[in-house]
Amino acid sequence: MSAHATIRLAAAQRRRRCFMLLVMAALLAADLAVAQVADAPLGATVQGQGAARSVVFRVWAPNATKVGVAGDFNGWHADFLQPEPNRPGHWVLESRRARPGDAYRYEMEGLLRRDPRARAVDVDDNKGVIVDSRTYAWGPAANWTMPPKEDLVMYEMHLSTFAAGIPGQGSPFELARKRIPYLKALGINCIQLMPVNEFPGSRSWGYNPSDLFAVESSYGGSTGFRDFIKACHTNGIAVLLDIVHNHYGPDKIAVWQFDQRLSESDGGIYFYRDEERALTEWGPRPDFSREEVRTFILDSVKMFLDEYRVDGFRWDSVHNIRYTQNGQRSNADGDRLLSEANAWMRKNRPAALRIAEDHAFDGGGVGFDAQWNSGFQAELSEFIRSADTLRELSGFATELERLDGFTWVNFAECHDSAGDLNRHHRLPVYIDPSDPNSLRARALSLLANGIVMTVPGFPMMLQGFEMHDTADFSDNIPVPWTRALKTHAGIVQATRDLIHLRRNLKGHTPGLQGEELRVIHLDDDAKVLAYSRRIRNTPRDHATVVVITFSPNPLKQHGVRFPSTGAWFCHFNSGLAAYAKDFDNLGPRPGTGYNLPAGQTTLPLDMSRLSMLVFSKSRPPGATLTKAPYAPEIESPAGREPSEPRPVTDFVEEVLDPFPYVFVPLPAEWHP
Structure with missing residues (x-):
């Protein structure tokens, strides 16, 4: 073969190899694109960058025979999705024309439906909006870690009313960020945010969600929520989100009759359709027996953890997930949903908190960390607002000693107990209906907050409680910021001091972060109660002692039993004039110490009426x-007979004891 022929052959071989490599690359790219489409989650998912960017639309519509998507990107002329061969009832389309910010909706044989998984929606126009969550810059907040559970102090916030009274322009999320320094100075390090899912209109408590993947547009939408969480995390504040999956709506629900027209009361594929399970008193109940519905809910949970970096959840009305027929029947489907969600979080987000409003631990539980303690709130409220001479300390002491560890979220008020929708009022109004700003109402409300901050469990307060808010909680009454800044600044300062003690920020009250509470003094005649708080398996000398007087009159040199002899120092006195000019201003100031000699464990104390003292060594x-x-010496109250809990008339989520729980084992094929 000539030299020229050899060169031509080599060149041809090189071209052939290059061609084959290009073909292989194209095939690999095609396979990768197919894989990316196949792996795309349900919803409108933005993939790739620049010229390679596309949006994959995937939707579950098992009753549809044809599904199109129309939007800004195609002039609202539908592009048709294709059925997925390996996923019955699922449809998919990859669009290279669709872009973030484009509005869109699905069309199914005359039905116009917004995407149930859209990250942003226009409820009135029945449209979803494409959001690319990958582009958000978290900055230093990306390194955020949740505070330890024993350090958490929670603040229940309703976003729009928290923000409404704050000067300036902007969305509620933007305005609320202006008060983060206030919360940080107060010592709050965990916001328990009432629901922010999209709901019809612009004003609501949030428990009527229409779109479970979208953030309420009137609050500032998905970007506003991320900015808010970013600011909270940057300032050391965790964000827990209240979520609603026991019912949806009842109005303008994105998944209602999603892929077919039905009778007025039949919700279709996302809802139970039998009479026994279909409805709750607030709206239709999702069908937890369907894998696709459980996946829908679990994916919403994952979205808030992954895309918004929330620090956990409070599940609304677990009762209506785990039970049907007003509690007469347990619901294994609901147990399975909650078990799957909590198991996923425990494995993949172990630091995130899993809190139930109620019925967390029935039948051995379904994986929750803690539960709202509505029963304790009712008992505390009833006790605090009772006539001074009629308070029976022994029964209340029994309630205190029932608290153990961190399985309860304790509070003196919450949105339900103080809310206008339930025809309830703030605690000061119950204490003194004729003058909720009276000395008695202020002293007792502060005392209630002090008890919440000094007992085992997670302490929580409803927004405004720290400034002695007396207006019913409502979705149209702003937080009265002038009280915090002016008229009730002393009560805010007292709350700050209590929170700092609870969090042991100065290192003097570690017992308040412990799991144990023991009543060490009980004088029902004088209305004086004391309890010690300490971390389990630590010496008595490491205890923090809380002394409370419910007497309507100041006390002079009243003997109170302490855990041991030696030096005890005061760190808090709620009766000081620094907190309110008309308080009695009696008793030890913070920094005052008393040395109990050997053989003496009773300390005579002056105390303001209706006040609290906190001591440690x-x-x-x-x-x-x-x-x-x-x-x-005063005899220990340890030998007292435990009292039966008193009946309460104030708000409690479950007025009756739970119906007998019939445990239904999870299916054998289910694994966390």
Whole structure:
């Protein structure tokens, strides 16, 4: 073969190899694109970058024979999705014309439906909006870690009313960010945010969700929510989200009769359709027996954890997930949903909190960390607002000693107990209906908050409680910021001091972060109660002691039993004039110490009426120490007979004891 022929052959072989490589690359790219489409989650998912960017539309519509998607990107002339051969009832389309920000909706044989998984929606126009969640820049907040559970102090926030009274322009999320320094200074490090899913209109408590993947547009939408969480995390504040999956709507629900027209009361593929399970008192109940519905809910949970970086959830009305027929029947489908969601979180987001409003632990539980303690709230409210001479301390002491560990979220008020929709009122109004700003109402409300901050569990307060808000909680009444800044600034300061003690920020009250509570003094005649708080398996000397007087009159040199002899230092006195000019201003100031000599564990104390004192053996800077006056020893209350809980008339989520729970085992094929 000549030299020229050899060169031509080599060149031809090189061209052939290049061609084959190009073909292989094209095939690999095609396979990759197919794989990306196949792996795309349900909804409108943005993939790729620049010229390679596309949007994959996937939807579950098992009763449809044809599904199109119309939007800004195709002039609202539908492009048709294709059925997925390996996923019955699922449809898919990859569009290279669709872009983030484009509005769209599905068309199914005359039905116009917005995407149930759209990250943003226009409910009135029945459209979804494409959102690319990948592009958000978290900055330093990307390194955020959740505070330890024993350090959390929660603040229940309703976004629009929290933001409504804040000066300036912007969405509620933007305005609320202006008050994050206030919450941080107060010591709050966890916001428990009432629902922010899209709902019809612009005003609501949030428990009527229409779109479970979209953030309420009037609040500031998905970007506003991310900005809010980013600001919270940057300032050391966790965000727990209240979510509603026991019912949807009842109005303008995105998934209602999604892929077919039915009778007025039949919700279609996403809802139970039998009479026993179809409805709750607030709206239709999702069909937890269907894998696609459970996946829909679980994917919403994952979305808020992954795309918004929330720090956990409070599940609304678990009762209506785990039970039907007003609690007469347990619902294994609901148990399976909650078990799957909590198991996924425990494995993939172990630091995120899993909180139930109610019925978390029936039948051995379904994986929740904690439950709202509505029963304790009702007991505390009833006790606090009782006539001063009629308070029976022994029964209340029994309630306190039932609290153990971190399985309860404790509060004196919540949106339900203080809300106008339930015809309820704020605690000060119940204490003194004629003058909820009276000395008695202020002292007792502060005392209730002090109890919440010093008992085991997660402490929580409803927005405004720290400033002695007396208006019913409502979706149209703003937080009265002038009270916090002016008229009730002292109560805010007292709340701050309590929170700082609870979080042990100065290192003097570690017992308040412990799991144990033991009543050490009980005088029903004088209305004085004391309990010690400590971390489990630590010495008595490490206890933090809380002394409370429910007496309507100041007390002088009243003997109170302490856990041991030695030096005890005061760290808080709720009766000081620094908190309210008309308080009695009696008793030890923070930094005052008393040395109990050997053989003496009773300390005589002056106390303002309706007040709380907090002591520990940790000496603060600049403290004084004097020998305690002699006092005869007081017998320990440990031998008292436990009292039966008193019936309460205030709000409690479940007025009756739970119906007998019939445990139904999860299917054998289910694995967390």
